[in-house]
Amino acid sequence: MPPRDPRPPVLxxxxxxxxxxxxxxxxxxxxxxxxxxxxxxxxxxVGESGSGKSLTALSVPxxxxxxxxVTGGAIRVMGEDVLGRSERxxxxxxARSVAFVFQNPTTYLNPVLTVGRQIAEVFxxxxxxxxxxxxVAALSRGERRRRARHKSIEYLRLxxxxxxxxxxxxxxxxxxxxxxxxxxxxxxxARRPHLVIADEITTxxxxxxxxxxxxLLAELRRQIDxxxxxxxxxxxxxxxxxxxxxxxxxxxxxxSADVRRLFRAPRHPYSRALLQAVPTLHGDRTVFRPIPGSMxxxxxxxxxxxxxxxxxxxxxxxxxxxxxxxxxxxxxTVACHLYGGGAG
Amino acid sequence: MAALGVARLYAAAExxxxxxxxxxxxxxxxxxxxxxxxxxxxxxxxxxxxxKFAAKLAPPSAAHWFGTDDFGxxxxxxxxxxxxLDLRAxxxxxxxxxxxxxxxxxxxxxxxxxxxxxxxxxxxxxSIPSLVLAMAIASVLGRSLENLSLALVFVSWPIYxxxxxxxxxxxKEKPYVRALRSLGVGRVRLIxxxxxxxxxxxxVARAPADVGLVLIxxxxxxYIGFGPGPYVPEWGSLVAAGQAYIFQAPWLVLFPxxxxxxxxxxxxxxxDWARDLFDPRLRS
Amino acid sequence: MSEAAALLEVQNLVKHFPVGDGLLxxxxxxxxxxxxxxxxxxxxxxxxxVGESGCGKSTVAMLLLKLLEPTAGRIAFDGRDLARARxxxxxxxxxxxxxxxxxxxGSLDPRQTILSALIEPLSTxxxxxxxxxxxxxxxxxIALMGLDPEVLGRLPHELSGGQRQRIVIARALAVAPQLLVxxxxxAxxxxxxxxxxxxRLEELRxxxxxxxLLISHNLVVVRSMSDVVAVMYLGRLVEVAAAGELFGxxxxxxxxxxxxxxxxxxxxxxxxxxxARGDVPSPVRIPSGCRYHPRCPYAERVCRETDPPxxxxxxxxxxxxxxxxxxxxxxx
Numbered sequence: 001m002p003p004r005d006p007r008p009p010v011l012x013x014x015x016x017x018x019x020x021x022x023x024x025x026x027x028x029x030x031x032x033x034x035x036x037x038x039x040x041x042x043x044x045x046v047g048e049s050g051s052g053k054s055l056t057a058l059s060v061p062x063x064x065x066x067x068x069x070v071t072g073g074a075i076r077v078m079g080e081d082v083l084g085r086s087e088r089x090x091x092x093x094x095a096r097s098v099a100f101v102f103q104n105p106t107t108y109l110n111p112v113l114t115v116g117r118q119i120a121e122v123f124x125x126x127x128x129x130x131x132x133x134x135x136v137a138a139l140s141r142g143e144r145r146r147r148a149r150h151k152s153i154e155y156l157r158l159x160x161x162x163x164x165x166x167x168x169x170x171x172x173x174x175x176x177x178x179x180x181x182x183x184x185x186x187x188x189x190a191r192r193p194h195l196v197i198a199d200e201i202t203t204x205x206x207x208x209x210x211x212x213x214x215x216l217l218a219e220l221r222r223q224i225d226x227x228x229x230x231x232x233x234x235x236x237x238x239x240x241x242x243x244x245x246x247x248x249x250x251x252x253x254x255x256s257a258d259v260r261r262l263f264r265a266p267r268h269p270y271s272r273a274l275l276q277a278v279p280t281l282h283g284d285r286t287v288f289r290p291i292p293g294s295m296x297x298x299x300x301x302x303x304x305x306x307x308x309x310x311x312x313x314x315x316x317x318x319x320x321x322x323x324x325x326x327x328x329x330x331x332x333t334v335a336c337h338l339y340g341g342g343a344g
Numbered sequence: 345m346a347a348l349g350v351a352r353l354y355a356a357a358e359x360x361x362x363x364x365x366x367x368x369x370x371x372x373x374x375x376x377x378x379x380x381x382x383x384x385x386x387x388x389x390x391x392x393x394x395x396k397f398a399a400k401l402a403p404p405s406a407a408h409w410f411g412t413d414d415f416g417x418x419x420x421x422x423x424x425x426x427x428x429l430d431l432r433a434x435x436x437x438x439x440x441x442x443x444x445x446x447x448x449x450x451x452x453x454x455x456x457x458x459x460x461x462x463x464x465x466x467x468x469x470x471s472i473p474s475l476v477l478a479m480a481i482a483s484v485l486g487r488s489l490e491n492l493s494l495a496l497v498f499v500s501w502p503i504y505x506x507x508x509x510x511x512x513x514x515x516k517e518k519p520y521v522r523a524l525r526s527l528g529v530g531r532v533r534l535i536x537x538x539x540x541x542x543x544x545x546x547x548v549a550r551a552p553a554d555v556g557l558v559l560i561x562x563x564x565x566x567y568i569g570f571g572p573g574p575y576v577p578e579w580g581s582l583v584a585a586g587q588a589y590i591f592q593a594p595w596l597v598l599f600p601x602x603x604x605x606x607x608x609x610x611x612x613x614x615x616d617w618a619r620d621l622f623d624p625r626l627r628s
Numbered sequence: 629m630s631e632a633a634a635l636l637e638v639q640n641l642v643k644h645f646p647v648g649d650g651l652l653x654x655x656x657x658x659x660x661x662x663x664x665x666x667x668x669x670x671x672x673x674x675x676x677x678v679g680e681s682g683c684g685k686s687t688v689a690m691l692l693l694k695l696l697e698p699t700a701g702r703i704a705f706d707g708r709d710l711a712r713a714r715x716x717x718x719x720x721x722x723x724x725x726x727x728x729x730x731x732x733x734g735s736l737d738p739r740q741t742i743l744s745a746l747i748e749p750l751s752t753x754x755x756x757x758x759x760x761x762x763x764x765x766x767x768x769x770i771a772l773m774g775l776d777p778e779v780l781g782r783l784p785h786e787l788s789g790g791q792r793q794r795i796v797i798a799r800a801l802a803v804a805p806q807l808l809v810x811x812x813x814x815a816x817x818x819x820x821x822x823x824x825x826x827x828r829l830e831e832l833r834x835x836x837x838x839x840x841l842l843i844s845h846n847l848v849v850v851r852s853m854s855d856v857v858a859v860m861y862l863g864r865l866v867e868v869a870a871a872g873e874l875f876g877x878x879x880x881x882x883x884x885x886x887x888x889x890x891x892x893x894x895x896x897x898x899x900x901x902x903x904a905r906g907d908v909p910s911p912v913r914i915p916s917g918c919r920y921h922p923r924c925p926y927a928e929r930v931c932r933e934t935d936p937p938x939x940x941x942x943x944x945x946x947x948x949x950x951x952x953x954x955x956x957x958x959x960x
Contacts, residue, residue, distance in 0.1 A: 048818035049789070176907035206680035207845060208904040208923075211889035215902050233819060236891030240900060259895045277823040278893050279852045288852065290823035294790060519734035523796070526693050527749035527803070528722045538737050 008079030010195050010227045011037040011060065016073035018055060018064075020298070027298050029055055031251045032073065034325070035229075037195070037244075042221060042228040044242030044259065046235060046274075050295045051248040057197050057231045059083075061098040062090035078194055095125050099188035103200040105180035109172040115183050116168035119152040120145070122190040129192065155186040158223075160216055178209035182216065189224070199231040214240055235278050239263060244331075247271045250296055250306040253325075257332040267334040269311045305337065313338060366617030369610040376427060376607050383428040391421040392575050401593045411595045414585065415574070423599050426577040431607075433489055434558040437496045438551050444497070445504025446544060452505065453512025454535050463509070466502035474499040475564060482570050489572045492565060496558055504547060511543035546619070553615030556608030563604050579604050634668040634704075635807055635839050636675075636692070641665045641701035643687055647912065659911050661687040663863035664701075666938075669807070669856075674833065674840040676854030676871065678847055678886065680908050683860040685843045686730075689811045692841070693727050694718065705807070723753045726800035730812040732792035736784040743780040746770070746799050755803050769798035773828060790821035797825070801832070809841045814849060826853060847886055851875055859883045862911055862919040865938055869945040877956055879947035881924050884955030903955065918950065926954045 018030035030052045037043045047053040058064050060075055060082065075082040077097055085093070094100070102108050110118055123130050123144070130147045131139065139147070149168065156164035159182040172180055181201060188196055198217070202210040218241060220226050230242055238245055239259060246256040247268065255268040266272045270291075279288040293310040296302055302309050308318035317323075317337045325333045326340050396416035404411045410419035452462040469477070474496075481495035515521065516539065524534060563580030565571060571581040579600045586596025645659040662684045669675040679685045690696040692703060694710060703710045705721060713721050729735045736745055746766035750756050756765055767777055773794040784792060793813065800808060813829070814822035830853060833840060844850050850857055851871050858868040859882060867880040878884045885903035892898075904923045909915065915922050921931040930950050941952035 048820060178907050206908050207847070207889045208680060208885055208902065209907060211885075211891075211900040211904075212902040214891060214900050218899065234891065235819075235893040239893050239895045239897070240891040263893065263895050274819065275893065277820045279823070279826070279848045280893060288823045288826070290827050291820040292824075294788065294821065295818075297788075519729055519731050520737050522690075522695055523727075523729055523735040524737070524748075525695060526722065526727050527799070528719055528753040529748065530752065533752070538740075541739055542737065 007039065008076070009036050009038050010041075010078060011035065011043075011229065012074075012076040012079075013056065013060070014074045014076075016056065016059065016075060017071045018059065019069050019071050020055075020065075021067035021069075022299060025299075026069070028071075028301075029068070029251055029298050030059075033248070033251070033253050034073075035246055035253070035256075037227060037229060040221075040225045040227055041244060042226075042230060042242045044230045044232065044238035044245045045248060046232060046238050046245060047248035048233055048274075048295055050250065050298065052251040053231050053248050054199055056248070057100075057199050057229060060195075060197060060229070061094045061100050062087070063094075063100060095122075096191055097193055098195045098197065099191050099193040101181075101184055101188050101196065101198045101201050104204050105177065105184045106172065108184055109180060111172055114169050114171055115156070115175070116149055116152045119155060119168075119183070119187050119190050120148040122187060123148040123151060126191065129190070151190065152186075155190045156183070158189065158220070159183070159186045160212075160219075161186070176209075177205050178212060181205060181213055185213075185216070185220075189220070189226075195227050195229060197229045197231070200233070202237065203232075203234075217241055235263075235275065247274070250301060251298065252306060252335065254307065254336070255332075255334045256325075261329070261332050267328055267332070267339060268307075268336050269313050269338075270307045273310075273312070305335075363617055363620075365613050369613035369617075372606060373610040373614060376603075376610070377431065379424060380427040380431040383424040387421045387424055389425065391417060391425065392577060394418075401589060401596075403593070404595055410599045411593065413582070413596055414589060414593075419582075419596065419599055422577045422582060423579070423603055426579045426582060426600065427603065429489060429577060430559055430562060430579050433493045433562060434555045437493050437500060437558050438555045440497045441500035441554075442504055442548065442551060445501040446508045446540075446547060448501070449505040449508025449547075450512050450535055450540055450543075452509040453516065454531070454539070459509070462505065466505050469498065469502040470506075475561065478561065478565060479568075479570055482565070487570055487572055489576055489578060492562060492570070492572065496561060499561075500554065500558065504550075507547045507550070508543065511547060512539055515539050515543050545621075549618040549621065550615065552611045552618055556611035556615070559604060559608050559611075633671055635671045635706060636669040636841070637702075637704040638668070638688075638692070639666050639702040639704075641688065641691060641703065642699045643684075643691055643696060644699045657912055660863050660914055661911055662691065662698075663914075665860070665863070665865055667858055667865065667868065669839060669841060672833075672837060672839055673855045674842055674853050676850035676857040677841065677843045677860055678845065678850050678857060679860035680845055680886075682862070682908055682911055684863040684911065685860050686811055688860075689727060689809050689841075689843055692809060693725060694721070719753060723755060723803055724805050725807045725809065726803055726805040727809040727811065728797050728800050728813055730815055732789065732796045732816065733784060735796045736792065738784055740783075741780070742770075742782055742784070742787075742795055745795070746780070746802055749799065749803055753803055765802050769802035770795075772801065772832065773798040774824070790817050790825075793817050793821070793825060794828075797829070801836075804836075805838070807839045807841065809843070811843045812845070813842070815844070815846070822849070829853070847875075847890060859886065862909060862914055864919065864948065865946075866920065866949070867945075867947045868938070869942075873942075873945055877942070877945075877953070879941045879945060879952035879956070880920075880949045881926055881955040882920050883947075885923075918948070926951060 013033060013035040015032040015034055016030055017032055019026040020029040033056050035043065045053045045056065059070065062082065070083055077093065082093065127144065130144060130151065153164045153168050156167055161167050161179060161182050175183065202213050205213065214237065221228065232238060242259050244257065245259050245262045246253050247270065249270050255262065255266065255271045262271065266275055273291040276289045277291055291310055296306060304319045304321050305323050308314045311318065323335045323337045325335050327333050328339050394417055399412050399416040400414050402408055402412040408418050408420060410423060413419050413422065448462055452459045477499050478495040481498060482492050485491040485494065521534065524538060562578065563583060566578050566580030567584040571578055571584065574581065574585060582600035583597050590597055641662055642664055643662040645661055647657040647659055665688060667675065677685050677688065691698050705725060710721065743766055746769065747762040750762040750765060756762050766780065770777055770780060775791060775794055779787060779791060814825055826849065832838060842850055842853055854871045856868065857871050857874045858865045859880065861882050867874065867878065867883045874883065875887060878887055882904065888901040888903050891900050903925060905925065906923050917933045918931040918936055921927040924931065936948045936950045938946050938948040941947040
């Protein structure tokens with residue numbers, strides 16, 4: 001194991017709890033979620049719909065919906081607290097520190113502005129990006145615009161868009177879904193953020209285009225040492241890109257481990273069942289086993305361990321006590337009574 | 345994402361404010377409606393011919409709550425009778441226009457061959473200003489309240505037809521319609537049991553405001569002289585008649601004019617609220 | 629290929645959509661959504677149709693269900709040409725062929741209770757007589773898909789995505805069809821629900837003697853369920869083979885690209901390879917020669933000039949390529 005970086009981690013989520021207002025009631029949606037991402041690391045946050053992975057991701061740059069309220073815990077980006085900051089401070093955070101890439105690039109891009117203009121908006125917001133020596137105020141507007149355009153083309157090239165000098169003047173509708181997603185990634189990277197959060201960014205794309213984007217992300221990680229929080233339901237994507245994985249179920253993190261350890265020896269019954277439920281191409285035709293039952297609705301969760309009604313290894317303490325996180329080996333934690341979590 | 349939440353909250357707050365206004369408006373309209381219903385029973389229609397020139401243009405008093413008009417007739421009775429006639433006319437007009445417009449619109453949206461001709465017909469109707477069209481029809485048919493109402497039906501149905509057709513056209517492409525066709529559901533059943541119930545409500549939500557509009561149009565027609573004459577109590581013609589005496593006897597314009605105002609205002613507020621029910625931003 | 633009698637036979641199916649506008653409908657172009665597709669599905673088999681967006685697979689489904697009329701080509705169900713099916717014959721066809729669409733939420737009338745949605749086709753298609761029998765059949769189908777009977781009284785928006793998907797399948801099965809076309813049956817559900825539904829479908833196929841046409845962009849799902857798989861690209865089939873053979877030895881570079889593009893849930897497995905360059909093209913402007921050539925890393929001059937026919941590359945394995953097997957050879 002490489003020595004732990006003494007600087008603060010890029011992202012630290014500690015015991016984050018969150019409630020959603022649904023039909024007049026406050027319902028717990030996240031229950032003491034903890035995550036940690038070191039510099040240059042890629043963490044895959046995996047879960048099915050309703051697991052709370054998107055909510056967790058949205059809470060970092062302060063993009064939660066109006067009917068969400070945080071009821072506990074802390075979020076720290078580069079060591080600085082994020083919760084309780086004003087909207088203005090959060091906007092600043094989003095502008096420089098944390099870049100969020102959404103699932104559907106078409107709805108994210110402004111249809112009436114050219115691609116170049118949209119990337120250049122990043123530089124309008126943060127002009128210091130245009131001149132590393134800091135003498136930006138001395139530059140004329142024309143010079144700033146010229147540099148912004150030049151940088152936009154650079155970033156388009158970084159995301160492997162062919163013929164960037166031409167694309168920079170195109171409108172989003174002229175581009176395919178894959179190209180649009182690359183533009184959005186370029187917009188995210190232009191900020192030179194500390195953390196990039198990618199929320200299901202390939203779900204809306206065809207599989208051959210998805211392969212290109214995944215390849216791009218892998219290269220970018222190598223090239224610019226990008227720190228990545230990857231939200232996905234696809235275990236294949238996690239296996240390809242992530243260094244570490246956190247598995248979420250019904251608002252809780254149930255297992256957290258190095259990616260190889262998780263796939264080779266998953267400990268939590270849900271992680272194991274999830275891996276078995278994914279049909280794979282290797283080997284015989286039908287190689288998947290479904291998990292009986294379904295994820296509980298957040299309005300009506302089971303007591304104790306949330307997975308216990310569906311768990312093949314359920315035993316005495318599961319229905320009554322919520323399992324705490326236990327370390328089964330270095331860097332590998334599981335929230336399950338089988339591993340002596342005790343009361344969580 | 346946060347912006348979406350804020351928009352929802354704002355829309356919900358607006359909706360709530362409108363809902364309270366709408367409740368008040370609903371009560372007002374209900375009162376007017378009940379008055380209109382009861383009027384023929386409470387007030388003999390002979391009042392209309394009860395001309396007493398000696399008592400003409402008397403101000404409001406204990407004997408005559410709204411005063412008297414230039415024929416010496418009790419204005420209060422006239423306004424009440426007019427409530428009955430006007431409401432009946434306006435509601436019938438909008439009701440008929442809805443039925444015709446929705447029916448033809450559904451057909452136009454669903455049956456390709458009928459779409460073009462129907463749309464061209466509605467184009468013709470919509471290109472003529474409604475007041476002018478109503479005047480033209482009334483001058484041909486005669487100036488009774490019934491003929492005026494008929495004229496207004498002609499004027500009102502095209503917009504419902506267009507709206508309904510648009511709704512049906514887009515609903516037709518929805519996946520569940522395809523699914524139902526693959527399940528052997530025939531075209532008639534498809535329109536009647538599935539498409540119309542899913543599309544008609546936003547169209548109908550316009551109706552309350554349109555009733556107010558029809559009232560005002562009736563009043564306008566009467567005002568410019570196309571009304572049914574002084575022996576048929578109608579708000580518009582009461583206002584038109586009272587106009588000449590506006591400085592001597594302002595109550596002649598105030599009371600019937602106020603009735604028009606209150607009725608169409610309350611209907612408009614009700615219409616706002618009805619349309620809010622279908623605001624997609626509030627769907628959650 | 630199996631010698632069993634074909635339940636469904638498709639020959640040179642073509643569907644072109646004119647791109648024109650206005651009253652005069654001047655033809656500005658042609659969308660060649662389906663451009664000459666032929667295949668046969670034997671009784672009791674599962675035929676998988678794979679392709680990305682714009683390849684025309686959903687249009688094929690609509691044509692097979694007679695929700696669209698073909699521009700050219702022949703569709704025969706159980707030996708009978710569908711072209712002239714009307715009235716009672718059409719009804720009988722609809723009883724025997726059913727489809728489950730993508731988007732289970734959209735597939736249900738939002739104002740209809742589930743019970744009503746299930747019994748409606750039973751009466752319109754004349755499957756059962758009388759409401760009591762229909763309700764009973766509805767209950768059976770619901771139970772068959774592993775759902776609680778209490779969903780019958782609910783409206784679609786009150787149910788989860790997984791439940792809705794099961795309901796639309798139950799609705800199709802209640803009619804007791806012979807052929808079930810499944811258009812992306814698990815695209816909108818989670819992995820665990822997908823596994824449940826696919827397993828159920830597989831069990832039912834054996835138990836009820838069904839034949840499936842499975843359409844999906846998800847190769848893994850298609851592979852796990854199908855006997856024969858066809859790969860579709862820009863309105864044509866580019867490769868057809870038995871499932872194991874297709875995935876083991878893909879002959880067409882596009883098939884290889886699709887297979888290599890799937891991220892395997894195994895960190896030790898090779899990384900995804902983006903073998904297909906550029907973007908999925910639109911069916912309005914179809915490239916000259918081989919349709920795939922602009923994206924193909926192995927394209928030669930002949931590929932730009934001549935459109936390769938779908939021909940047998942190995943025994944029982946068809947591919948439309950001038951250099952079949954080039955991708956597998958390159959991979960070593």
